[in-house]
Amino acid sequence: MTKSRTIAHIRTLRANSQRTIFDVCLMMIGKMMKTKITQLSLAMLIAGISGMSAHAADNAIESANVLEFNDKSVLFVGDSQGGNIVAYETMAANNPKKGMSYGLFDLSSDIEKLLGVKNGDYLIKDLALHPESNEAYIALSVIEDGQYQPKIVIANQAGDVRLMDLGRKHTTLNVKHAPAESFMFYDKVNGRSLTFTDIEYHKGKLYISGLSNQDFKSSLRVADYPFTGKASFTSVEIYHAVHNQNETRAPIRTLTIANFNGEDHIVAAYTCTPLVTIPLSALKDGKHIVGKTVSELGYGNTPLDMISFTGQDMKQNKFPAILVTNKERQANVLPVEGIAAASAISTPSGFASAGFTGYAVPLSGLSQVADQDGYHIAALRRNAESGKLELVSYLKNLFFRLSEFQGEYEMPNFSYTEAQAKSTKPFQDMMKKDEGYPTK
């Protein structure tokens, strides 16, 4: 058990048992012994012998909130509790079903069996797909010994699940603010935390958004990868112009990068629903930047994730687009061309049309979404009836699973008209094949 882990344990023990006999006795015995070292050793002894130290000492993270791969096989883990971004070098495992759709409809049982936990004792935090093997990496918080412990489960299309070794080779970037002076405020430890909400890797840099539990503000951190040092990041304060009379601060909820008007831009969804663009070149300043508000995503709408992908229309025309998935509502596809052409919402009345919102696609009820490959996105969702965790893929540009709809096409006596045979059937056959069903 490392010293930091031991201290974390003591904190948790104290948190769990504050104002209980345990805490009082620990302090009393510590005071009797007159040394903090003895107190620490005593806590180590008690924690150790009572089975509360079952955590791997070589675990590099304290939590796993956000996952993001670079374009190869480096996995970035946003560790909110540790205040770190940890970069793991992963191996691209042999995945015979690479390129195929995911259709795992009882992933919860597999995870619970693998971890030895029961339903309700773990949280799903994020999903990312390995760019080379296409295996799904799922970040979890699992209740163990009275605290949340990070786990990353790896699943493939065949339904094999295994645990990632969180002690494997890694580098770390500390992102958290420097801690306040060692100062106990009326004997309490300060409760500040920073929760990472998104990490985007783009051309050797990480763009990191986060929410503080204390300050309501938008700070975007930009770091080079490979990490060049502990403090090698820029923190940028971004405001967004609500209309041309007001500018305001708010945290970024999720972001992606898109290229338009000849340069790369951050496209960010704010907690208060505006969609804002900021040219990457503007981030050099590192101070007060005002982003251009091009859209509002709608009330009560919590954006889950944003994915840049190549869209395709019915005439096979390809175009760069951004998929915005939402916690409750259906998703939106925003062609980048439309974002580039959108004028800033500059007057309060401009909000009547909510700016450029693209078009809606029928993705909904998802808890996590990630880019899978050139054809699919992968998503985690809970079955509405059984509550089981499912990992499924959707074909990009179609954004629904044919096997989940009952149509007349599947009736025994149904036959396609000539027109349907040319236009509809090829799509349906492609989807059936992708979802693992025979074609007629």
Place this chain on the structure above:
Amino acid sequence: MKATQLSKWGFILLAMVFNTVAASVTPEVVAIYPRANELPENTLKFQIEFNVPMREGNFLQHIQLQSIDGESLSGVFFDNVYELWSDDHRQITILVDPGRVKTGLKENLKRGRAFTAGREYKLSVLTNWRSLQGETLQKVYTKTFTVIPEDLESPNVSLIKTSLIKAGSTDLLSITFPEPLDEQQIQEYVRIVSVREHQPTQVVQGKFTIESFGKVLNFVPRIPWEANQIYSLRIDTRLEDLASNNLQAKFDRPTTEKKGELHDQPFYYRTLNQETALGKGIKLNTVNIGEKI
């Protein structure tokens, strides 16, 4: 059996007993912030503090907001996918949907603010919230508050009052803010510092207590205030009032308006009034905005 072995087994027994006690702690709500009874219409955040680490996920199912006559209000809080917990999972921050709080946004224009000045509301923490150990709250905890008109101004630092400090004593220093400020932030953002020639600024050790729900902050130094020593109140300018206006800027800043005096200044300093060693005179109070000490 040797004495050391006996002692070891004694410890094991003690540990088992203590762990059992620790595992069975009943979760309770320690406080709901802001603790003030009057909250501005554009209040942005609430924080619920528990005595033990609590479970994350679906926080909206564990709280209820009602008007004083019992009507349930929905769509008030931001349905955050990433719940904002303190690292020890004993405190959660809940945001009022910023789309309604901020002026000029579509929902603010369409639906208005969630709260109406002059009305009373009840925020309840329900018994279905479980601790990490699986125990549920034993009762519903409720905060009742009255809503007052919106606050669109930064806290006015020139209206902060500080009491006199007496050299040679450990007398209490009382700091009175012009309005209640965010109690959680006060803990981190306010310090008393001393300035010594050719030495970096030192944080004066002592004990703070918050009174009047974040309007008054008291400080008692651990060692007596020294004569011939300059002490300053130091406030991080990110310190917010209950409507998230901070010392640097308003929450919503009209672009036509001049930026605040403390804009881009990390700290606000104010030299404290001090009685001289003989108690015959008082040093002049000087306000040093953004002064680098």
